[in-house]
Amino acid sequence: MNMPVLKTNLAASAPMESATVVSLPMAKPSYMTTRILPGLRAVSARVVPPVIMLALIFGVWQLLCMKPGATLPSPSRIWADAKDLIIDPFFITGPQDIGLGWRVLTSLQRVAIGFGLASVVGILVGAVIGQSIWAMRGLDPIFQVLRTVPPLAWLPISLAAFRDSNPSAIFVIFITSIWPIIINTAVGIRNIPQDYRNVAAVVQLNQVEFFWKIMIPSAAPYIFTGLRIGIGLSWLAIVAAEMLTGGVGIGFFIWDAWNSSRLSDIFVALAYIGTVGFMLDRIVAFVANLATRGAQAS
Amino acid sequence: MTYLKIDHVDKVFTRGSASTEVLKDINLTVEKGEYISIIGHSGCGKSTLLNIVAGLTNATQGGVLLEDREVNSPGPDRAVVFQNHSLLPWLTVYDNVRLGVDKVFAKTKTRAERDEWVLYNLNLVQMTHAKDKRPSEVSGGMKQRVGIARALAMEPKVLLLDEPFGALDALTRAHLQDSVMALHQKLGNTIMMITHDVDEAVLLSDRIVMMTNGPSAKIGEVLDVPLPRPRKRLELASNTTYLKCRQRVLEFLYERQRFVEAA
Ligand SMILES: Nc1ncnc2c1ncn2[C@@H]1O[C@H](COP(=O)(O)OP(=O)(O)OP(=O)(O)O)[C@@H](O)[C@H]1O
Ligand SMILES: [Mg+2]
Numbered sequence: 001m002n003m004p005v006l007k008t009n010l011a012a013s014a015p016m017e018s019a020t021v022v023s024l025p026m027a028k029p030s031y032m033t034t035r036i037l038p039g040l041r042a043v044s045a046r047v048v049p050p051v052i053m054l055a056l057i058f059g060v061w062q063l064l065c066m067k068p069g070a071t072l073p074s075p076s077r078i079w080a081d082a083k084d085l086i087i088d089p090f091f092i093t094g095p096q097d098i099g100l101g102w103r104v105l106t107s108l109q110r111v112a113i114g115f116g117l118a119s120v121v122g123i124l125v126g127a128v129i130g131q132s133i134w135a136m137r138g139l140d141p142i143f144q145v146l147r148t149v150p151p152l153a154w155l156p157i158s159l160a161a162f163r164d165s166n167p168s169a170i171f172v173i174f175i176t177s178i179w180p181i182i183i184n185t186a187v188g189i190r191n192i193p194q195d196y197r198n199v200a201a202v203v204q205l206n207q208v209e210f211f212w213k214i215m216i217p218s219a220a221p222y223i224f225t226g227l228r229i230g231i232g233l234s235w236l237a238i239v240a241a242e243m244l245t246g247g248v249g250i251g252f253f254i255w256d257a258w259n260s261s262r263l264s265d266i267f268v269a270l271a272y273i274g275t276v277g278f279m280l281d282r283i284v285a286f287v288a289n290l291a292t293r294g295a296q297a298s
Numbered sequence: 299m300t301y302l303k304i305d306h307v308d309k310v311f312t313r314g315s316a317s318t319e320v321l322k323d324i325n326l327t328v329e330k331g332e333y334i335s336i337i338g339h340s341g342c343g344k345s346t347l348l349n350i351v352a353g354l355t356n357a358t359q360g361g362v363l364l365e366d367r368e369v370n371s372p373g374p375d376r377a378v379v380f381q382n383h384s385l386l387p388w389l390t391v392y393d394n395v396r397l398g399v400d401k402v403f404a405k406t407k408t409r410a411e412r413d414e415w416v417l418y419n420l421n422l423v424q425m426t427h428a429k430d431k432r433p434s435e436v437s438g439g440m441k442q443r444v445g446i447a448r449a450l451a452m453e454p455k456v457l458l459l460d461e462p463f464g465a466l467d468a469l470t471r472a473h474l475q476d477s478v479m480a481l482h483q484k485l486g487n488t489i490m491m492i493t494h495d496v497d498e499a500v501l502l503s504d505r506i507v508m509m510t511n512g513p514s515a516k517i518g519e520v521l522d523v524p525l526p527r528p529r530k531r532l533e534l535a536s537n538t539t540y541l542k543c544r545q546r547v548l549e550f551l552y553e554r555q556r557f558v559e560a561a
Contacts, residue, residue: 199386
């Protein structure tokens with residue numbers, strides 16, 4: 001029984017051995033092949049497709065808008081018209097002639113005030129509502145309706161109330177972004193496990209301690225979801241509000257460019273708005289990640 | 299003199315028009331330093347009874363007296379070790395214990411003394427090495443140890459344990475049982491523990507309270523465990539008193555109060 005098995009083993013291993021002798025030195029791994037190449041490959045796998053797609057889009061756009069009768073400017077036209085806006089965000093040549101970076105910063109300042117207020121008020125109101133079943137039942141349908149009102153619809157009311165453009169714009173941001181913050185905070189508070197409430201009760205935490213030590217950390221993932229939706233809505237609202245209220249912001253810049261037929265400038269402004277909105281979203285997501293790292297129950 | 303007295307406690311849960319009577323006329327007195335176990339089939343109302351003593355649930359009738367004073371709200375004098383550890387996941391092991399210590403000793407201990415007291419209690423349960431870890435980074439047995447340290451650190455008059463070893467494997471469980479026995483020996487706490495493990499009840503308790511099946515669970519029988527302390531798990535395995543007590547509880551649970559499936 002043993003003999004044939006041994007024989008086939010020997011027969012099979014002999015040619016294999018000679019093959020490995022040749023291939024081993026070639027496959028010897030180096031730092032280059034184990035670390036750097038896969039790293040580069042991972043980076044390029046994420047970077048190359050968007051770059052190709054972007055190039056394609058610009059190409060098609062260029063083709064479509066190159067004809068003499070085209071209503072919109074082509075990328076090359078935009079570059080020629082608005083080169084100063086694109087390459088230098090922070091120039092100042094006159095009171096109304098400043099770089100888009102400055103305008104974006106002015107808008108961001110308004111967003112910071114409006115969204116900051118909305119965050120504080122939204123979390124507090126959400127916490128109170130989440131603690132009371134009755135308030136939740138009563139207010140939730142109202143909030144769900146108010147949530148869907150578009151930002152600009154608040155503007156006339158806000159202008160009538162404040163009689164000034166800057167506070168009106170801030171109020172529009174506030175009122176647009178507060179609903180998701182309230183609703184998500186309330187849901188987060190509702191979902192605090194009874195266990196945590198029992199711990200707080202045995203330790204006899206008072207209301208303020210309970211808020212800071214149990215409610216906020218426990219509901220943090222929900223609260224940050226609300227904040228993330230809120231910051232997106234704020235940025236939507238600021239552009240719309242500034243188009244109507246005037247001033248220095250990026251929204252007014254678009255309106256102004258439209259009125260003086262500087263279409264190329266509008267495209268550049270759109271790119272700025274999109275990029276900043278994207279960065280705002282990422283910043284909140286990053287902070288959320290930092291803040292809720294330990295909060296997952298095990 | 300009675301230390302803790304559960305006096306004619308009834309508990310009825312009402313939801314809408316439906317109401318279920320979970321506990322019916324529970325009477326029990328506990329002496330200072332005594333170790334009491336409550337044993338009964340799942341769903342009979344053990345946790346409910348413990349929560350009433352803890353003040354987390356209110357009795358429908360009757361009440362609980364601690365040192366002749368009625369207690370009906372939760373407090374650190376009746377610290378609870380919960381069935382599923384209930385550590386706050388965003389705090390470190392140290393901070394979980396510190397939370398209670400800061401509240402209970404806010405006026406009587408300085409900052410440095412509180413820090414020392416937290417470390418002392420973590421040391422009692424041999425968890426000092428993991429004090430800066432989060433609950434998700436330590437094992438189930440370690441979490442339960444921290445839960446015990448958190449409760450002990452509040453210097454409770456009565457320590458309430460709700461199936462503290464229920465979710466642990468047999469080896470870890472035995473190890474923790476020995477720890478709790480040693481702590482009881484050392485600190486002399488009054489302890490009320492829920493369990494459905496007969497060996498655990500006999501090994502640890504001075505008295506075993508056996509509950510009948512719900513609904514309307516009552517105390518069926520109270521058994522004294524006259525075994526001297528300190529007790530050694532291995533020596534007891536052949537001890538006649540131990541075996542007799544064990545037999546008695548088993549008979550109660552599996553003959554007189556057989557578990558009714560899907561009641
Ligand atoms: N908040 C509540 N509302 C309604 N019924 C409840 C409530 N809490 C508990 N009960 C009921 O009371 C009974 C006893 O529950 P309890 O949790 O005290 O049981 P237990 O003895 O601790 O069980 P286990 O050993 O499984 O933990 C159960 O039938 C349960 O359905
Ligand atoms: Mg229970």
